[in-house]
Amino acid sequence: MTALATATAAPAAAPASSDTILSVRDLRTQFFTRDGVVRAVDGVSFDLKRGETLCIVGESGCGKSVTALSILRLIPRGAGRIVGGSIKFEGTELTTLPEDQMRKIRGNRISMIFQEPMTSLNPVLTVGAQIAESLHIHQGLDRRAAWDRAVEMLSIVRIADPKRRAGEYPHQLSGGMRQRVMIAIALACNPKVLIADEPTTALDVTIQAQILNLMLELKERLGTAIVLITHDLGVVAETAQRVIVMYAGRKAEEASVEELFRNPIHPYTRGLMGSIPRRTATGRRSNIRGRLQEISGIVPSLREEIPGCAFAPRCSYAVDRCRTEQPPLDPHGPYHLAACWEAARVAATPR
Amino acid sequence: MDGTPGATAAETVLRVKDLKKHFPVHRGVLSRVVGHVFAVDGVSFEIHRGETLCLVGESGCGKSTVAKTVMRLQEPTAGTVELNGNDITKLGQEELRAHRREMQIVFQDPYSSLNPRMSAGAIVGEPLTNYGLAHGADLQARIAKLFERVGLRADAMAKYPHEFSGGQRQRLGIARALAVNPRLIVADEPVSALDVSVQAQVLNLLIDLQEEFRLAYLFVSHDLAVVEHIGHRIAVMYLGRIVELADNADLFGEPLHPYTEALLAAAPLPEPGAKRERLILQGDVPSPMKPPPGCHFHTRCPYAEARCKVETPKLEEVKPAHWVACHLRPRGGPFGPLKARAA
Numbered sequence: 001m002t003a004l005a006t007a008t009a010a011p012a013a014a015p016a017s018s019d020t021i022l023s024v025r026d027l028r029t030q031f032f033t034r035d036g037v038v039r040a041v042d043g044v045s046f047d048l049k050r051g052e053t054l055c056i057v058g059e060s061g062c063g064k065s066v067t068a069l070s071i072l073r074l075i076p077r078g079a080g081r082i083v084g085g086s087i088k089f090e091g092t093e094l095t096t097l098p099e100d101q102m103r104k105i106r107g108n109r110i111s112m113i114f115q116e117p118m119t120s121l122n123p124v125l126t127v128g129a130q131i132a133e134s135l136h137i138h139q140g141l142d143r144r145a146a147w148d149r150a151v152e153m154l155s156i157v158r159i160a161d162p163k164r165r166a167g168e169y170p171h172q173l174s175g176g177m178r179q180r181v182m183i184a185i186a187l188a189c190n191p192k193v194l195i196a197d198e199p200t201t202a203l204d205v206t207i208q209a210q211i212l213n214l215m216l217e218l219k220e221r222l223g224t225a226i227v228l229i230t231h232d233l234g235v236v237a238e239t240a241q242r243v244i245v246m247y248a249g250r251k252a253e254e255a256s257v258e259e260l261f262r263n264p265i266h267p268y269t270r271g272l273m274g275s276i277p278r279r280t281a282t283g284r285r286s287n288i289r290g291r292l293q294e295i296s297g298i299v300p301s302l303r304e305e306i307p308g309c310a311f312a313p314r315c316s317y318a319v320d321r322c323r324t325e326q327p328p329l330d331p332h333g334p335y336h337l338a339a340c341w342e343a344a345r346v347a348a349t350p351r
Numbered sequence: 352m353d354g355t356p357g358a359t360a361a362e363t364v365l366r367v368k369d370l371k372k373h374f375p376v377h378r379g380v381l382s383r384v385v386g387h388v389f390a391v392d393g394v395s396f397e398i399h400r401g402e403t404l405c406l407v408g409e410s411g412c413g414k415s416t417v418a419k420t421v422m423r424l425q426e427p428t429a430g431t432v433e434l435n436g437n438d439i440t441k442l443g444q445e446e447l448r449a450h451r452r453e454m455q456i457v458f459q460d461p462y463s464s465l466n467p468r469m470s471a472g473a474i475v476g477e478p479l480t481n482y483g484l485a486h487g488a489d490l491q492a493r494i495a496k497l498f499e500r501v502g503l504r505a506d507a508m509a510k511y512p513h514e515f516s517g518g519q520r521q522r523l524g525i526a527r528a529l530a531v532n533p534r535l536i537v538a539d540e541p542v543s544a545l546d547v548s549v550q551a552q553v554l555n556l557l558i559d560l561q562e563e564f565r566l567a568y569l570f571v572s573h574d575l576a577v578v579e580h581i582g583h584r585i586a587v588m589y590l591g592r593i594v595e596l597a598d599n600a601d602l603f604g605e606p607l608h609p610y611t612e613a614l615l616a617a618a619p620l621p622e623p624g625a626k627r628e629r630l631i632l633q634g635d636v637p638s639p640m641k642p643p644p645g646c647h648f649h650t651r652c653p654y655a656e657a658r659c660k661v662e663t664p665k666l667e668e669v670k671p672a673h674w675v676a677c678h679l680r681p682r683g684g685p686f687g688p689l690k691a692r693a694a
């Protein structure tokens with residue numbers, strides 16, 4: 001059974017040791033729409049170690065956000081739900097945890113920065129009050145102490161004049177400042193895990209650099225493990241220790257960041273890397289107005305069951321088996337997993 | 352030649368001089384004008400046949416406004432736009448129509464810029480119909496050819512926009528722009544809404560078409576990697592002004608303006624472990640309603656001197672074909688690294 005293969009392959013390369021703070025196994029999350037079932041997350045497994053930064057990359061719609069929302073149990077009721085698999089946080093199973101206990105974890109031990117800062121801040125509350133509220137609920141601080149700590153958090157995320165800013169409303173802040181407020185809220189309770197869903201996509205590059213630096217600095221200081229979701233391979237290269245590449249709701253490849261960039265194995269990962277116009281640290285381009293590699297075809301619909309490898313219709317290496325049988329995540333070298341039947345042939349082909 | 356950045360002997364398709372666009376800001380029940388957004392505040396450049404000029408800069412710096420005023424989709428507040436040597440800024444709508452054929456625009460959002468109630472074929476053929484250039488079987492044949500040229504199957508002509516993927520829709524937009532054989536295509540963030548794998552298809556197509564038809568592109572983007580890939584020359588904007596304009600290799604190889612330097616340093620590189628000296632700009636971009644006096648960049652510039660706060664630096668050709676607006680980069684150099692001032 002391929003589902004089993006997916007579930008058992010992950011620990012082989014990244015054993016769930018005492019180091020592991022979050023362990024996801026064969027996660028399946030589906031949405032139930034009028035046009036049928038959407039298999040948004042279709043058997044994803046991974047481990048997160050204490051204090052590390054794990055990046056999840058992949059094209060729009062491949063299930064990155066839904067994976068994150070599943071961990072926090074924030075899949076909108078009625079629209080969809082986790083239909084299988086397990087999520088363990090410090091040994092506690094989250095998928096079956098009663099909601100009142102889940103609430104104690106959410107925003108406290110595991111917190112999240114959402115893709116869109118404007119919609120996730122409350123427009124009618126001052127930013128200070130929003131940070132203080134979380135401290136009041138989770139840490140039991142009284143109003144006064146919570147407010148003081150909120151102001152302190154704003155200065156930690158380097159908002160100038162934090163006393164005054166704490167009394168302002170979200171619309172009075174710039175996009176970069178709002179994102180910093182989101183980080184302040186997320187970090188207020190010293191979470192063990194921070195899930196950041198495209199935290200800088202809506203921001204300018206100079207502000208993005210400020211925010212990424214800040215997140216990494218705070219991580220060092222507080223020892224928080226970070227799951228960073230992005231589709232920007234530049235951000236991945238500069239922040240991650242390990243990377244997961246997702247395609248159509250499944251994990252296609254997983255490796256350390258150096259290994260993934262040096263030696264991508266899955267044809268989708270290779271396509272992804274070949275299709276980005278590259279700038280290099282030396283300021284010299286590898287490929288001036290040359291042709292970029294294209295991945296022809298389009299992402300498959302998640303509404304239909306995909307019997308074989310989800311990438312097969314677009315893959316130049318595909319053989320018959322790829323279209324009928326789902327490839328397991330097999331190890332390729334020390335810490336490197338790829339789900340591809342033809343991995344050996346791909347690896348032997350120069351990029 | 353005169354002092355327009357980018358002026359050379361090559362065949363000039365577009366010449367923009369001192370272009371300004373100020374938007375009035377209204378407030379209160381009487382809609383009093385309480386100020387202006389200085390969206391574009393004196394921008395000059397030229398584009399030649401077969402050339403791509405890229406406009407980069409962060410959100411709100413005025414890139415789209417330049418694109419729209421060049422197309423006269425918005426009326427400029429001041430300045431001139433010459434298309435093939437004709438000033439089009441003062442033409443009436445009728446006269447403008449003839450010139451419009453020469454320049455076409457491709458928009459950022461392939462989802463909202465195509466009419467959902469028109470078939471793909473009708474969308475692509477619309478400019479041909481509008482200018483009365485083709486009808487009947489000839490029209491259908493030309494549309495089919497355009498579809499093929501941008502890598503779409505001709506039998507997709509009967510489909511509607513929602514039946515296409517993002518990349519395919521962007522191809523429809525490009526096919527439509529090509530229909531009337533323009534010389535200039537203004538592309539405002541044409542790949543920003545696309546996934547990287549689809550982005551590659553569209554960039555490849557744009558480069559192929561340019562080589563085939565010697566098209567000139569005004570290519571607006573905030574993505575430095577894309578710009579470095581596709582641009583012959585690059586103009587960097589900050590708060591409504593061009594702060595640096597140079598050939599691709601010069602700009603990326605030796606950025607001279609402190610803002611360009613910061614922009615290049617800020618963009619993350621897809622190279623793990625690439626250790627770079629990172630200049631991280633502090634502070635936010637100031638409001639374009641109240642741009643700082645002197646050099647607009649002085650509030651964030653690590654090298655700013657006293658005069659930067661009062662005197663506006665002019666865009667000067669500090670070395671051949673390399674234009675910079677910075678007091679610390681006078682004509683003729685020195686061009687080495689600048690020294691940060693103690694805060």
Ligand SMILES: Nc1ncnc2c1ncn2[C@@H]1O[C@H](COP(=O)(O)OP(=O)(O)OP(=O)(O)O)[C@@H](O)[C@H]1O
Pocket residue numbers: 031032033038039040058059060061062063064065066067076079080231302
């Ligand atoms: N409420 C919902 N109802 C139905 N389908 C949904 C819902 N939310 C998400 N989906 C579907 O689940 C799939 C995965 O979505 P998800 O938001 O996780 O993608 P993503 O990888 O985060 O993409 P992006 O990079 O665009 O943010 C998509 O196909 C999406 O259409």
Ligand SMILES: Nc1ncnc2c1ncn2[C@@H]1O[C@H](COP(=O)(O)OP(=O)(O)OP(=O)(O)O)[C@@H](O)[C@H]1O
Pocket residue numbers: 374375388389390408409410411412413414415416417573639
């Ligand atoms: N119609 C308008 N009325 C008032 N202000 C406007 C109008 N259009 C644009 N602006 C303002 O002019 C400035 C420049 O906007 P523009 O859209 O040209 O920026 P841009 O560089 O294209 O940014 P982005 O990268 O976000 O697309 C911004 O401050 C914007 O808010």
Ligand code: SF4
Pocket residue numbers: 608609610646647648649650652653654655656659664676677678679
């Ligand atoms: S003119 Fe002054 S403030 Fe402006 S970029 Fe140059 S050094 Fe910095």
Ligand SMILES: [Mg+2]
Pocket residue numbers: 064065066115197
């Ligand atoms: Mg998402």
Ligand SMILES: [Mg+2]
Pocket residue numbers: 414415416540
């Ligand atoms: Mg714009």
